[in-house]
Amino acid sequence: MDKERKLIIAGNWKMNKTVAEALDLVSDLKMELASIKEVDIVVCPPFTALCEVSKVILHSNIRLGAQNMNEHQSGAYTGEIAAGMLKEFSVRYVILGHSERRQYQKESDALISKKALAAHAASIKPIVCVGELLAEREGGLMEKVLDTQVRGSLAGLTKQQMEETVIAYEPVWAIGTGKTATSAQAQEAHAFIRKLLVSLYDEATARRVRIQYGGSVKASNARELMSQPDVDGALVGGASLEVRSFGDIIKNSI
Numbered sequence: 001m002d003k004e005r006k007l008i009i010a011g012n013w014k015m016n017k018t019v020a021e022a023l024d025l026v027s028d029l030k031m032e033l034a035s036i037k038e039v040d041i042v043v044c045p046p047f048t049a050l051c052e053v054s055k056v057i058l059h060s061n062i063r064l065g066a067q068n069m070n071e072h073q074s075g076a077y078t079g080e081i082a083a084g085m086l087k088e089f090s091v092r093y094v095i096l097g098h099s100e101r102r103q104y105q106k107e108s109d110a111l112i113s114k115k116a117l118a119a120h121a122a123s124i125k126p127i128v129c130v131g132e133l134l135a136e137r138e139g140g141l142m143e144k145v146l147d148t149q150v151r152g153s154l155a156g157l158t159k160q161q162m163e164e165t166v167i168a169y170e171p172v173w174a175i176g177t178g179k180t181a182t183s184a185q186a187q188e189a190h191a192f193i194r195k196l197l198v199s200l201y202d203e204a205t206a207r208r209v210r211i212q213y214g215g216s217v218k219a220s221n222a223r224e225l226m227s228q229p230d231v232d233g234a235l236v237g238g239a240s241l242e243v244r245s246f247g248d249i250i251k252n253s254i
């Protein structure tokens with residue numbers, strides 16, 4: 001598929017996989033996907049598996065991502081993990097502001113932007129998640145919600161930092177529900193986000209930012225979603241937990 005931006009497909013393993021299970025999966029993925037050059041492939045295991053997974057994917061085409069980090073560099077923040085600690089395992093990406101964290105940990109746009117700035121300061125690329133609830137979509141508020149989340153979560157990023165940030169559009173009603181957004185719905189939301197980036201930055205910057213779609217992405221719908229001009233990859237939950245389904249999503253996207 002001829003795309004303006006290089007596709008980035010990331011697996012968000014969420015709170016799944018012991019270290020042993022993570023090693024099995026990533027070893028299989030490494031073999032299965034060894035020849036893929038057209039897509040940036042990222043796996044985001046839980047913190048506990050980062051160290052071991054990082055050893056297996058060293059010198060491979062798979063990059064490592066974390067699922068969250070704290071906005072501070074160090075200190076009295078019990079239970080938290082700082083960017084510098086992620087760097088020890090060659091973590092290149094970090095998912096920030098996932099809707100599950102917005103919902104259960106009450107993460108705000110202001111907090112997410114602090115985390116994004118801290119990630120960039122450590123040369124880790126943030127994958128910043130945005131997306132509307134079903135009630136918001138049905139109430140005609142999708143654009144308003146995306147506008148607020150994009151402005152708030154990305155506040156303070158320089159142009160260069162913005163270009164190295166990935167945005168994941170994940171409509172909350174499509175996460176883990178089996179209800180994927182249609183490719184037209186995804187394209188509409190992605191185009192809206194890109195237009196907003198033009199107004200916040202400029203045309204050239206907006207054209208360089210990769211916007212992933214997330215929410216029930218499967219091997220069977222990946223190709224159609226990725227064929228949309230403003231869909232530059234996927235953030236995959238459930239289907240990233242097995243080598244066959246994640247591998248097929250990547251292969252079907254090329």
Ligand SMILES: O=C(CO)COP(=O)(O)O
Nearest residue numbers: 012175176215216237238
């Ligand atoms: O939340 C998601 C990825 O971050 C999407 O999860 P599912 O692919 O399981 O719907």
